[in-house]
Amino acid sequence: MSEFIIFSLLNTLIYGLLLFMLSSGLTLIFGLMNVLNFAHASFYMLGAYFAYQVSIHVGFIPALFLAPLGVGILGMIVERYGLRKVHAHGHVAELLFTFGLFFLFNELVILIWGRNPVDYQIPDFLDFPLFTLFGADFSAYKGFMLLISIAMFIGMYLVINRTRIGLVIQASLTHPEMVNVLGHNVPAVFMYVFGAGAALAGLAGVIGGNFLVTEPGMAMALGPIVFVVIVVGGMGSLTGAFISSLFLAGLQTFAVGMDYSLADFLGHFGIQASSEGFWGDIVRIEIANTRAMIPFLFMIFMLIFRPKGLMGVREE
């Protein structure tokens, strides 16, 4: 049991920090520009594919830097030549535009790299067990992922709390009208923040792509969960995004190991649930099987009972 708990906690931390790497960028962009970047998970996907391409030629370590850089530059281009133009058409148009990008990036990835997963592997020098606990290995790569995530987290904390631009961003998160007094360089700030957010997502792709799998469906697989994270955390709140990243990761990770069902529960009380039809389906569902549903269920409950999210500061 304690083995299950410890490994689940470690996995929660890895998965949660990965989610935070994505949701923090999304939150920053949303907080500053009031734009929900639907294509954010696409940047994650592109990060993985870029890293794959770079690592074939020059290895993993350069890819770790080059891929996020490439994704960041792409993000800046998207902001400068796309989003800024669409901004004039209003809010819905912005949302539709980023959605269109999501769609297009997916098709472009298929166009270039094909429909099947690419062979993006964990580098050899990190492919060994770091330590063994209760007879199970904890791989060095997981440790590496943790390290990168924590480094990213500290870096972001410093930028946001210790630099001028960070203070401006912070202010605009809680007081969106503050954006107007940023000075004449607002468009540039938008472009850099958008690029930085994209680069963070790209970094998540670099370290997540080889750990999970690098395929055209990866943006669609993670995107909705990242959206759930920012809704649950409260739109525009970094702290909220952090808490809900870890929390949702924990829910999903722990759920995997539980094969308990409603029928088992009723069994404790000596109730024999019918195994026929629709109710039969329901009582037979094991918690582990609901892994994919948990975030969305949680989001709906959240919206019913606390619509502005855990740490939400904004009403509408």
Next chain:
Amino acid sequence: MATAALKLDNVKKNFGDSQIITGLDLEVLQGERHAIIGPNGAGKSTMFHLISGLYEVSSGKIALNGRNITNMAPHKINRLGLARSFQITNIFPNMTVFQNVRCALLWTKGYKYSIWHLCDRLKKVNAQAHEILERIKLSSMANEKAAVLSYADQRALEIGITIACGADIIMLDEPTAGMSNQETTQAVALIKSVTEGKTLLIVEHDMGVVFDLADRISVLVYGKIIATGTPDEVRCDPKVQEAYLGKEAVECSA
């Protein structure tokens, strides 16, 4: 004595740590034209938002015709007979001018969320909407998109929407802000004519407008009403002169 149209009883509002409204007591009488004046940042718009239900009060009580409306949802307050305009133009930009006014009539005429009526067939409603357009002098623009109107026309439309609700208490938030002199004169005439027989609560910066329109004036400074009275009484109030008019105090005739 008749119940006050609007009564505020020690209303307070905090935003986080800062107290914007520090204790409002105000009584607006039935049928009077009551103006709120005060320096920038005194909390005039906040007070409007509190009364109309847009903001929740931190403490205190607000009563409309003797009925407690504290922290009620805005649409419910509106249904009880209070209509308001906004400081920034607040209309339905992608609908026609005519539709803007007609929408404001739908609830009071009892059509609610109906899907059984066709608006174009509601003869009485349409006639009344046209009548209001006539009064706010926008008949010729009836079929234009509201967004393409000039600023002054949009302000007039805003007043049109506000009075169309059929409320007997009308609150106008700086209706003449940003208007030229000529436009202001027209706006004041319009306000006078459309609020005939109704209770009016108005926030206004232009003192000419205030002294021209108001039966009574209240002075709001730092979230508190420091004086209430007829224009002449307020003009002569030493506290007002000190807090609001400063050294350039107007000569007092009383």
Next chain:
Amino acid sequence: MIDNTTMDSAEIKGGQAVQSGFSGAAIAKWAGIWLGFILISLALPKIFDSRFAMSMFNQMGIAIVFALSFNMLLGQGGLLSFGHAVFYGMGGFGAIHVLCMVNDGELRIYTELLPLAGGIFAAILGFILGFISTRRAAIPFALITMGIGELLLASSLLLPSFFGGEEGIAGDRWTEITLLPFKYGKSIEVYYLILIWMFLSVAAMYLLTKTPLGQMANAVRDNHQRAQFIGYDPHKVRTFQFTLAAFFAGIAGGLFAINYEMVTAENLGMLPSTDILMMTVIGGITYFFGPILGAIFITFLQLVVSNVTHAWMLYFGIMFIIMIMWAPDGLAGLIMRHQPIWRAKRMTKILPSYLAALVPGLVMFAGVIVLVEIMFHISLSIDPESPLSIMGVSFRAQAFMPWAVGILLLGVGGYLFKLAARRVNQAWKTVLAEIKQEGV
């Protein structure tokens, strides 16, 4: 591209009709449009009677209802849903389950009424989910609808008795219990059934835009705060509008169930949701008829283009982005922009510039096609070394020449198109200035 166009939409015409007291000309015009629409629909299967054409018409009819119901949210209510197919799919499941019960002899319901069953089932669900999701509009709404879609898709595998697992639920529409003298064995009979439901739905959705709820949906879309101060609860307006939109999506789903005699969980997933979104936006959301155009146009392309290339989705995405960036009012908006010029009889002044832009536009487009097809051939075909053929020309995808040709076409075409676009703009400005001067 071209700005300062006034949006004199169908709604404004409604307003004019009020002023002029429903003028005879206006009524005749509307009657003409509707009658023409009906006559064309009735004549279509007589002219094109291949299986392919029939299947396409049926799909178009369903897509029109679905797209219009989507626009009840996006265009009329300002609510961007990423999960509208939930109601399409659930409507389909509702209808197919009723059909199965009819097949088993547990129920006697006319086959013609199955879409209604789908609509009612979807509307009930729509009311509940609408209440949850429409408390806030804009971004939270978009995310919640997406979450609900994902949730249902994820739960579909766990509830096989309702969703039928991967195979879905199948029924048999040949029930002998019908209102009309049809057995619905032939697809032309299904076509007429879809046609009837489509016209009923289109008319109902059109009239709904004119009701107090429809008008208030527009008002809440424009300014939810102001709507509160004229006595309306925006949450309620949105919930009712959402329920109605779900109802019509359910009808479309019911028609789908009859047409294919089978519904799977894929019908309520992200794919049909995004499909209908893109279709509707390309057609145009600011005009009532926009989604109809989008449904016809995209369904046609979908069937025809995906027959010849695997890259349909990519072209679809490119088209969508182009529309969002340069023609946010969609095809309908592009058409309606020409109304003032058409009325002033000045179309001849801008048509030459269009023709001049068309040629480089096609060259650029050809360049895109060549490059996309080469890349797709290399990354996706079973044997990338096999020769690729585009429009009868056969070549090796790995060779240098095809790439060079593609890039050249794209570059030269793009450059010339940019110049031509400037000419189009200039022509527009001149014509609009002329019209203004004459005070037409």
